[in-house]
Amino acid sequence: AEQLIPVFAVPPAGPTPIVRTLRQVLQEKRLEIQERKLLILIATDGVPTNDNDQQETKPLEHALRHERNPINRIQVTLIACTDDNECVGQRNF
Numbered sequence: 593a594e595q596l597i598p599v600f601a602v603p604p605a606g607p608t609p610i611v612r613t614l615r616q617v618l619q620e621k622r623l624e625i626q627e628r629k630l631l632i633l634i635a636t637d638g639v640p641t642n643d644n645d646q647q648e649t650k651p652l653e654h655a656l657r658h659e660r661n662p663i664n665r666i667q668v669t670l671i672a673c674t675d676d677n678e679c680v681g682q683r684n685f
Contacts, residue, residue, distance in 0.1 A: 608641050609640075632667070
């Protein structure tokens with residue numbers, strides 16, 4: 593546990609490419625989804641961004657609502673690893 597203290601002392605920085613990563617997982621698992629359900633857990637410390645650090649809140653909402661096919665076989669849970677209320681408030685889809 594003491595080894596983790598320095599890791600969590602550094603504030604988060606850089607892009608949070610959730611949309612790109614979600615789409616990649618959906619693509620890689622598309623055949624498996626036909627045979628069994630898929631649970632995706634996304635643990636994040638920030639607002640979804642692209643690789644250029646531009647916000648992607650609307651694209652994430654679109655991916656969650658329209659790119660999970662079939663939607664009833666793919667469950668997604670977002671886990672906010674932050675105490676920043678502004679970031680958490682944006683994840684109410």
